Amino acid sequence: LSLPFPIDDPGPAVIGPIGTTGVNWTPRFVSGEFVDWWPTLVGYTIHATAGHPAETALSCLTAGKEKKDIKFVAVAPKLISVRTVTGAPVPVKLFQTNKSLFSVTFPDKNPLIFTIGDQPAITPVDAADDAIKQLQGLAIYTRTVKSQASEAARVAISESSLEFAKSNYGLANSSARSGIDRLLMDTGAYIWIEGENYSSSTFDDAPKLNGASGNKYLRISNYNNPPREYAVHYPFNIIAPGKYNIWVSATPPAADVSPFQWTMRDGQRRPPADPNPRGPFYANDKFGWILLGSATLESGPNTIAFYVTGRAPATGRYSFGIDAVFITTSSDPPAGRTMPMPIDPDSFNKKPAKR
Secondary structure (H helix, E strand, O other): OEEEEEOOOOOOOOOEEOOOOOOEEEEEOOOEEEEEEOOOEEEEEEOOOOOOOOEEEEEEOOOOOOOEEEEEEOOOHHHOEEEEOOOOEEOOEEOOOOOOEEEEEEOOOOOEEEEOOOOOOOEEHHHHHHHHHHHHHHHHHHHHOOOOOHHHHHHHHHHHHHHHHOOOHHHHHHHHHHHHHHHHHHHOOOEEEEOOOOOEEOOOEOOEOEOEHHHEOEEEEEOOOOOOOEEEEEEEEEOOOEEEEEEEEEOOOOOOOOOEEEEOOOOOOEOOOEEEEEEEEEOOOOEEEEEEEEEEEOOEEEEEEEEEOOOOOOOOOEEEEEEEEEEEOOOOOOEOOEOOOOOOHHHOOOOOOOO
């Protein structure tokens, strides 16, 4: 059995088995779109067969040991069908008090397949609720690290909660996520740097790539000797001093990939602590998360730099790509291009977020 995904916009799909379902993700040269409802759902819509309705595969990011009941709104919930990757039908619960509301239970992190016909895209209510909870958790964290972002947090919570109260769940989610992005910079709950967002670089370019974080990445790919060396620098700021794990999502080591070293503010160049990526590759196997090492960092400005130290042995080219950098006190890497949740969802009260 196989589940197709659009090779040009794979979302969370990675070539290979889907958990223990016995079904494999398989790329197809058909059109599709990434579906991003962080921090709750991620997936893709695929137009696999002409004359047939599109299908949307959604994975629940918050599913764990317990099943997750996710609420959605749609124009016509009665026309929606859902199945597992093995084809088993999944019940769609309708609500008598709200004809546009329905819910689906995700038993685990494996995707469910939604068919909605010709109606507009469905919107998950819980994606807005979960994003507001993350925002509220970060607002509390601002006091822990004595950040000056408390007023920005209050405004972001107010704006996103107002949209939620008006049932504008898409706007509530996007508003909360904008607030989260701001608070991540102000609190340093973790640091996420897009590969293309450098301060200085002698790499070649930052091409578009669906499936990469931000749909772009930084690369070097040529036979030319560098003017001095191929290097890229990324500034960042540490709010809370402590021991951090340093990760980079980069092209995995191979005979056609250049070796590299990295350094922090101390200027000491070193190879990655573990060159073998953790977890599955993503973006059609182009990237994987590599543990560079650990460092005790003081509060204040810092810089991480990467240096391509030679040609790829199999091709003689300088060849290397960076999708993102992740600096965290956690011991786990991200799941593909999906940014981790800054606040552990299990720490939240199971009651709905206050509005």
